[in-house]
Amino acid sequence: MAEAVYIFLFVFGTLIGSYINVLGLRYSPEAGFKLSNKGRSHCPYCGHTLRWYELIPLFSFLIQRGKCRICRHRLSLQYPVVEILSGLVFVFVPMKLGFGFPAMIWILAFLTFIVLSIIDFRFKVIPNKLNIFIAAIGFALIGFYYFFGGLGIFGEKVGGTSLGSYALIFQFSNGQIFINYAAGILFGIIFFGLLYFLSRGRAMGFGDVKLAAAIGVLMGWPDGAFALILSFVVGAIYGSTLLITHRKKMKDSIPFGPFIIIGVTLVFFFGYHMINGYFKLFNIY
Ligand SMILES: [Zn+2]
Structure with a gap:
């Protein structure tokens, strides 16, 4: 029975994915x-x-073997890839969060991330509208956690986290919800703002700084901070690989938005396991 629901959600997600393709293109x-x-x-x-x-x-796409039925021109792989990704979003977000308001917000967030990545790859810009939208649904989620969210071990209001009990280690002020989210937003602005100014806009654009702030709203502290640090690490590894293999020169720019999305996705789905594995590696806890 549960399988049928997820199959339906996947198919529905691929339909939304075709619309996401249209939005991006x-x-x-x-x-x-x-x-x-x-x-x-x-x-x-x-x-x-x-x-x-x-x-x-x-x-x-499969029936036509990736070609136009009339002119036989090869069609972009972006179409099926985006449709599959959207389908997976509709399956894996409810699997993690259950069927409720937070899952709805995170499905919207991941769909926005896909549109944002398509546009950042094509034009190397992140539309303000998308950053504002991510921040807006982030504020809606904060409101939800404030009024309906769980209570922490000191009876305080806590927001959502993908880090499980590890979030407690990194939290200050006993996880007071507004302080946590303010810290997440400030971290995004300061960390990425510094990278932007120190590299004079070469490491990333100002759109990336705004996206980092929006991720702070959506994820709060410490999740947002982990996601942004991770995106920086993945981006640096990818960038230096391209430099070493001479496929890019130092002055070439690569869109940074997709790396932020990768960081967010890794923390959202695997945050607890990554930190758990890291601590196990060094025999802490
Ligand atoms: Zn054609």
Whole structure:
């Protein structure tokens, strides 16, 4: 029975994924999200209007072996990849959080992350609207935890964390919810703001600093801080690999937004296990 629910959620997620593709591909830095200008979906190469059976997520791509039915031009792998990712979001977020308000917020967050990554890869910009949206749903989540969230060991209001009992070690003020989230936001602004100013905008853009602040709102302390530190580590490893293998030069820029998303995703799904493994490695606890 539970399996049927998750299969349904996955299929529903792939449908939302096709819309996510449209959102990401119809964005331009000049015009923003223009969704009504083109009407029905069409092949980007020959312009032929797609029939209903060419719009079935994953299925159409597989049947047509990744090519346009009319002009046989190879279609971007982005279509099926985004559809699969959206499907997985609808399965794994409720698996972790159950079916409730926090799961709804995190599904919205991950879908926004996918749109944001598509746009950052294409234009190396992060639209303000997306950062504001992430911060807005983050504030909604803080409100939810404040009014309906659990109580900590001192009877104080606590927010959500993916770090389990390890969150306690890093918390100050006994995990008072507003102080935790303020710390998360401040950490994002200071850590990424410093990287931005010290590298004079070369390590990352100001859009990344705003995204870091929005992640602070969504995750609070210490989760947000871990996610941002992790994104910096993953980005640095990736960047130096490209430099060493001569596939990029020092002055080339790579979009940083997707690394922040990777950091958030790792902490959200594996935060507890990563810290647990780290402590086990050094025989602490
Ligand atoms: Zn075509």
